[in-house]
Structures are given as structure tokens and as C-alpha cells.
Amino acid sequence: MARIELSAVRKSFDGTEILKGVDLRIEDGEFISLVGPSGCGKSTLLRVIAGLEPQSAGEVRIDGVAADAIRPSARNLAMVFQSYALYPHLSAFDNIAVPLRMRRLSAVERLPFVGALLPSRRRKERGIREDVAKVAEQLEIAHLLGRKPAQLSGGQRQRIAVGRAIVRQPVAFLFDEPLSNLDAKLRVHMRAELAQLHRRLNATFVYVTHDQAEAMTMSSRIAVMIGGELVQVGTPTDIYDNPRDIRVAEFVGSRKINILPGRIREDGRIEALGVALRFASAASAGPCRIGVRPERIELGSGPFSGHVVHAENMGSEAFLHLAVNGSDVRVVARIDDPRRLPSIATQVSFGFAMDAVRAFNADGKRIEVEFEHTERVRERAIV
Amino acid sequence: MSDAATIDTAVVAVRSAQRIRRDHRALTAYGLVAPAFTLMLLMLLGPLASVIALSFTDYQLGAPAFSWIGLANYQEMFADRVFWISLRNTLTYVVIVVPGAVTLGLGIALLIESGASLRSLYRTIYFLPVMATLIAMAVVWEFMLHPQFGLVNGLLRGAGLPAFSWLQDRSTALCALCAIGIWQAVGFNMVLFLAGLVSIPKQLYEAAEIDGAASAWARFRLVTWPMLGPVTTFVIVISGIRSFQVFDTVHILTKGGPSKSSEVLIHTMYTEGFEFFRSGYGAALTVVFLVFVLLLTLIKARLADRGVQHA
Numbered sequence: 267m268a269r270i271e272l273s274a275v276r277k278s279f280d281g282t283e284i285l286k287g288v289d290l291r292i293e294d295g296e297f298i299s300l301v302g303p304s305g306c307g308k309s310t311l312l313r314v315i316a317g318l319e320p321q322s323a324g325e326v327r328i329d330g331v332a333a334d335a336i337r338p339s340a341r342n343l344a345m346v347f348q349s350y351a352l353y354p355h356l357s358a359f360d361n362i363a364v365p366l367r368m369r370r371l372s373a374v375e376r377l378p379f380v381g382a383l384l385p386s387r388r389r390k391e392r393g394i395r396e397d398v399a400k401v402a403e404q405l406e407i408a409h410l411l412g413r414k415p416a417q418l419s420g421g422q423r424q425r426i427a428v429g430r431a432i433v434r435q436p437v438a439f440l441f442d443e444p445l446s447n448l449d450a451k452l453r454v455h456m457r458a459e460l461a462q463l464h465r466r467l468n469a470t471f472v473y474v475t476h477d478q479a480e481a482m483t484m485s486s487r488i489a490v491m492i493g494g495e496l497v498q499v500g501t502p503t504d505i506y507d508n509p510r511d512i513r514v515a516e517f518v519g520s521r522k523i524n525i526l527p528g529r530i531r532e533d534g535r536i537e538a539l540g541v542a543l544r545f546a547s548a549a550s551a552g553p554c555r556i557g558v559r560p561e562r563i564e565l566g567s568g569p570f571s572g573h574v575v576h577a578e579n580m581g582s583e584a585f586l587h588l589a590v591n592g593s594d595v596r597v598v599a600r601i602d603d604p605r606r607l608p609s610i611a612t613q614v615s616f617g618f619a620m621d622a623v624r625a626f627n628a629d630g631k632r633i634e635v636e637f638e639h640t641e642r643v644r645e646r647a648i649v
Numbered sequence: 650m651s652d653a654a655t656i657d658t659a660v661v662a663v664r665s666a667q668r669i670r671r672d673h674r675a676l677t678a679y680g681l682v683a684p685a686f687t688l689m690l691l692m693l694l695g696p697l698a699s700v701i702a703l704s705f706t707d708y709q710l711g712a713p714a715f716s717w718i719g720l721a722n723y724q725e726m727f728a729d730r731v732f733w734i735s736l737r738n739t740l741t742y743v744v745i746v747v748p749g750a751v752t753l754g755l756g757i758a759l760l761i762e763s764g765a766s767l768r769s770l771y772r773t774i775y776f777l778p779v780m781a782t783l784i785a786m787a788v789v790w791e792f793m794l795h796p797q798f799g800l801v802n803g804l805l806r807g808a809g810l811p812a813f814s815w816l817q818d819r820s821t822a823l824c825a826l827c828a829i830g831i832w833q834a835v836g837f838n839m840v841l842f843l844a845g846l847v848s849i850p851k852q853l854y855e856a857a858e859i860d861g862a863a864s865a866w867a868r869f870r871l872v873t874w875p876m877l878g879p880v881t882t883f884v885i886v887i888s889g890i891r892s893f894q895v896f897d898t899v900h901i902l903t904k905g906g907p908s909k910s911s912e913v914l915i916h917t918m919y920t921e922g923f924e925f926f927r928s929g930y931g932a933a934l935t936v937v938f939l940v941f942v943l944l945l946t947l948i949k950a951r952l953a954d955r956g957v958q959h960a
Contacts, residue, residue, distance in 0.1 A: 316855075316859060318855050318858065318859075337858070337863055338855075338858045338859050339858050339859065339860075339861045339862060339863040340863065343859065344859065345855075345856070345859045347852050347855070347856060349850065349852055351850070351852040351853055351855065351856035352856075353853065353856075353857075353871065353872065353875070354876070355875040355876065355878070356875075364857075364860045364861075364871065365860040365861055368860055368861030368862055368863075368867065368871075369861045373864075373867075376867075376870070430860070434861075
């Protein structure tokens with residue numbers, strides 16, 4: 267099992283900088299997700315860790331050893347590809363056996379015809395067969411071992427790819443969007459299986475995905491990557507509740523966070539949609555943005571009002587889309603009981619609690635707000 | 650009862666309607682197949698049947714009449730020393746040219762594919778012999794292999810090695826023709842292999858690398874070679890058939906000589922049929938040639954069945 271450390275890793279392709287100095291410390295046995303929109307460099311970062319792509323600058327250390335001069339085959343990492351990358355001419359059994367054969371058999375023993383005659387090869391093959399059978403049993407794929415990849419469904423191929431990864435007990439597992447080719451239902455199922463697999467193996471998992479739901483549900487920590495930089499690294503709860511950047515706030519959450527245009531006044535008080543809130547900030551005056559999650563919007567009372575333009579009934583919950591009066595801002599609010607859904611065009615007033623507010627400055631960076639008198643905030647800011 | 654009778658009538662009516670529709674559809678199918686079938690009959694099966702029929706006659710080109718002589722042509726052929734020399738030379742040519750052209754074609758394709766620059770230049774250079782007229786190229790080779798002034802002997806002398814009369818010597822004539830055959834076929838095979846290489850997903854190589862295939866040879870064995878399986882089969886069969894058909898270079902450079910040392914099947918066929926006008930005997934030779942080509946095609950069909958299934 268391994269600890270992976272990245273320091274100031276940069277990568278450019280033809281003058282375009284894909285990774286802009288990434289520092290990350292992945293602890294032993296951790297399940298960390300690299301999540302971000304398409305093209306943010308998360309897959310490139312994974313490939314740099316695997317050694318498939320050499321970094322332009324910076325260092326990768328695996329278990330304290332600089333890995334830069336070590337070939338991918340010698341790093342003892344396993345990788346599950348988005349396309350699974352199974353060898354189409356080999357049966358599922360042989361696919362899983364490849365990493366074992368490559369490591370345990372010598373070049374002579376791997377030779378066709380000649381190798382098969384060697385007694386040492388036969389002995390090793392017996393060991394390989396046992397190991398593959400053990401993995402197949404764990405993943406419940408024993409009945410598929412004789413089939414070629416073309417004869418397997420997407421979910422079955424996925425399992426074979428995972429089997430190929432775990433069979434040789436590598437120091438860490440790298441997953442490159444392994445669930446994105448599966449249908450929605452199977453994806454949810456595989457999410458639970460991968461999380462269980464992690465608990466059972468207790469190995470380091472580095473998981474790349476563009477699906478924030480996968481990251482939220484499986485990982486012990488999430489690293490949000492945007493535009494080639496790590497914007498925030500933290501536990502799922504931390505990332506969801508405490509985004510340090512407006513891009514993180516907008517990316518995480520299956521319903522996008524509501525962003526209201528606001529302003530920090532000269533006296534430090536914050537306005538949202540022109541309504542002065544009872545919060546203040548020590549940040550300098552100017553425009554800002556106020557983020558409130560849909561489940562934190564309180565309907566029925568509050569300083570804001572709007573009319574219902576759309577309602578989504580999900581069965582167990584519902585989402586109400588409100589057009590705020592006097593602006594073109596739309597707000598989404600969650601209702602726990604869909605039976606109490608107001609009809610379209612109903613006027614609704616709404617507000618939110620102070621601890622629901624996440625305020626961001628004009629650059630999108632998080633600013634702290636306080637439920638206090640303006641003067642005291644100012645004083646503290648001066649001190 | 651009357652209900653049952655009505656149902657019976659209805660069933661009969663429906664069945665006959667179905668039968669008419671089925672007959673009608675069968676007729677349409679035959680109609681649609683007819684043009685292709687006629688063309689095939691005229692262009693492929695007809696000539697084939699006439700060649701086979703001709704091989705049982707003593708027909709001579711331009712003769713007003715002929716008679717059926719049964720297997721006499723074949724008897725004569727199997728008793729003829731020239732036929733056996735010619736067959737042996739053709740097989741030797743195939744056995745040398747096919748592995749040579751396939752291995753070199755694959756090797757060059759791998760080199761071009763692994764290099765970063767000048768890919769299209771190399772592709773063009775190696776493909777040139779395929780595009781050029783072989784007759785013209787044969788004349789160029791004749792100059793190159795000239796015993797006194799040829800480039801090849803010039804180079805050999807320069808390196809202090811003995812020179813040969815390549816095309817005039819019994820022991821080297823067939824080898825020289827084989828070399829030209831390989832030179833001509835390599836480019837074509839290379840292009841086929843290149844197409845095959847391009848279609849191998851890059852991720853398979855990455856997976857192989859991660860799985861521990863550290864050396865280029867290990868990755869070739871694990872990914873490239875099996876993934877190229879169908880292309881290789883095709884290339885081998887096509888090279889085999891084309892080598893069986895060797896004629897142009899033989900006719901231009903050696904005329905089968907010296908003393909039949911480079912005589913090949915199609916050249917014998919040409920000499921018998923168009924120089925001695927023995928069409929019946931020539932047809933019998935053609936039938937033997939066709940049997941070999943058919944054999945190769947059958948092997949290919951058999952191998953294609955167990956080709957790689959791509960995921």
C-alpha cells in the first residue's frame with residue numbers, strides 16, 4: 267500500500283499548460299477522487315501518476331521514492347480505464363492473468379510452444395490459476411472466465427477490468443472514469459461495489475470522475491480540479507458545506523447552488539438582490555455573490571418574493587423554480603413533501619438562515635460573513 | 650357449426666393470400682439477383698468452365714477444329730520435366746517472397762508508426778514500387794543487375810566482394826527475381842499493416858505497460874501481433890496469390906532462363922499458349938495454377954473464421 271505525493275506537477279502539451287502546478291498528498295489507504303469538469307486536467311494528472319505521461323515539471327513520489335525515472339510497468343500501480351482496455355483476443359481468464367504472467371514468468375517461460383513445455387512454467391501457471399480463481403470468486407465472475415470481452419456486457423467487462431487490477435495486489439489503484447460507459451442504474455450499483463472493494467482491500471484508490479455524485483458517495487476525500495489547478499481538497503461534507511471557491515460551490519451538489527447577485531456596502535453590510543441582509547463582512551466593498559443551496563431556501567416567509575415558473579416532482583421530494591420579482595434571477599428550492607407543491611404562477615416569499623449563506627467576492631473566492639454589527643467588523647478588520 | 654365453417658374458410662383464405670405473397674416475394678428476389686448472377690456467369694464462371702473444358706481438348710489457337718482427348722494434356726504435363734521445374738521454381742519463389750515481403754512490410758510499418766517525423770515521406774518512398782509500372786521497373790532492375798556496369802556489382806566490387814552475373818547465372822537468376830518480388834510487394838504489405846496498426850486502440854498499449862509488459866517485444870507479443878492477426882492473414886494470402894502469379898519480371902528479365910532455372914508456372918503457360926499456340930495444354934496448366942490459388946483462398950477463409958473479435 268502506498269502514499270502518493272505530488273509536488274508542483276506541471277504538464278504542457280504543445281505550449282498549452284494542462285496542469286498548472288499541482289500539489290497533493292494522497293495518504294495510504296485513502297479513497298481520493300479527482301473531480302472536475304471535462305478538460306480540467308484530472309485524467310492527465312492520473313496519467314502522470316501512472317507514468318503514462320511524463321510531467322513537464324515537478325515531482326511524483328510513491329511511498330517516498332521519486333517515481334520520475336521509474337517506468338509505468340515498474341511502479342506497481344493498477345489502472346482501470348474508461349474503455350476498460352481489455353485485450354479483445356484473450357478470454358476473461360487470460361485478461362486477468364496477464365499482469366501475473368508478466369511478473370511471474372520469465373521471458374523464456376512466456377514464449378509460445380517452448381514456454382509451455384517448461385516444468386517451472388507449469389508450476390507457476392498453477393499458482394496463477396489459483397489467484398485468478400480467487401479474484402473471480404470475490405467479484406462473482408467465475409462463470410464468465412471462458413468468454414471473450416466481445417461476449418460480455420459493459421458491466422461484466424468492468425468487473426473483468428477490476429479483476430485484472432486487483433489480482434496482483436498493487437500498491438495503489440488508479441481509476442479513470444470507470445463507470446461513465448455504464449447505464450445509470452448499473453453506475454449506482456457499481457458505486458456501492460467499488461466503495462465496498464475499497465473497504466475490503468484497504469488500499470489507496472485514486473479515482474478520476476467528472477460526476478460529482480460518484481465523488482461524493484465513494485471517497486474519503488475529494489480534490490476538485492478546475493482549469494489545471496486543485497481548487498479545493500477536503501472531505502465530501504467539507505467540499506459541499508464549505509466551498510472555498512464559487513466554482514467548487516457550483517460544481518458540487520446534484521442540484522446547482524443558487525447564486526444571487528449581491529454587494530458589500532461601504533459599511534460592510536451585505537446586500538442580496540438589493541435587500542440588505544443582517545450579515546456583514548470584513549471584505550472590501552464592491553460586488554459579491556451569495557450562494558444558498560436549494561435545501562436551505564425557506565419558503566413562506568422572508569424578505570424575497572417570486573412566482574413559481576416550474577415544479578419538478580421527484581416523488582420523494584420536489585424542486586420549485588422561482589422567478590424572483592424585479593430581476594431575472596431564478597431560484598431553486600427543495601420541498602420535502604411534494605404533496606404541498608404550490609401551483610405554477612403562485613406568488614411565494616422566501617428567505618434563508620444566516621448559516622446557509624456562502625458569500626464569494628468578485629473573483630469567486632469565499633469571504634467570511636458575520637452576524638454582527640457593522641462597526642465591530644470594521645474595527646476588527648482594522649486591527 | 651357455421652361459425653367453425655366461417656373460421657375455416659377465413660383460415661384458408663389467409664393461407665392462400667400468404668402463399669401468393671410468398672411466391673411474389675421469391676420472384677422479386679430472383680429478379681433482383683438476376684443481373685449480378687448473369688454478370689458472374691458471363692465474367693467468372695463461364696470463362697472458368699471453358700478453361701476447364703479446353704484443357705480436355707487438343708485445341709490450338711486459330712485452328713478451325715478440335716477434338717476431345719480426355720486427360721492426355723494432363724498426362725503429358727505430369728510427364729514433362731519443364732512442368733515440374735516450373736512448379737518447383739514457382740513454389741520456391743512463393744516460399745521466399747511471402748515471408749520476406751510480409752516480415753519486411755510489418756517491420757517497416759512498425760518503424761514508420763513508431764517514428765514521429767517524416768512519416769508520410771517514408772510511406773510514399775516505400776509505396777513507390779507498388780505504384781510504378783512493373784515492366785518499366787524491371788528494365789531498371791536489368792540495368793542495376795548488369796554484370797559489368799550494374800550498380801549492384803559496382804557496390805559489391807567497391808566493398809571488395811565478388812561480383813555475379815545475376816540474371817545470367819543459373820544459381821542466382823531465381824534469387825534475383827525473388828529479391829525484386831520482395832522489393833515490389835513490401836510497400837503494399839506495409840500500407841496494409843499501417844492501416845492495421847492505426848486501428849489498434851492506444852489504451853491497450855497503456856494497459857499492457859501497466860500490466861507489466863516492460864519491453865517493446867512483450868508489448869508486441871501481447872497487443873500488436875494478436876491485434877494484427879486478421880490483417881496478417883490477409884497479407885499472407887494476398888502475397889501468396891500474387892507471388893504465384895509472378896510473370897512480368899520473369900518475362901522481361903530472364904524469359905525463364907538460363908536453361909529453365911527461373912521458369913515459373915504462368916510463364917510456361919504463356920509460352921505454351923501464346924508462343925506454341927497449344928491452347929489446350931496451356932489451359933491444363935491454368936487449371937493447375939487455379940487449384941493452388943483456390944487452396945490459398947480456402948486457407949484464408951478458414952483462418953478468417955477464427956479472426957480476432959474486437960471488443
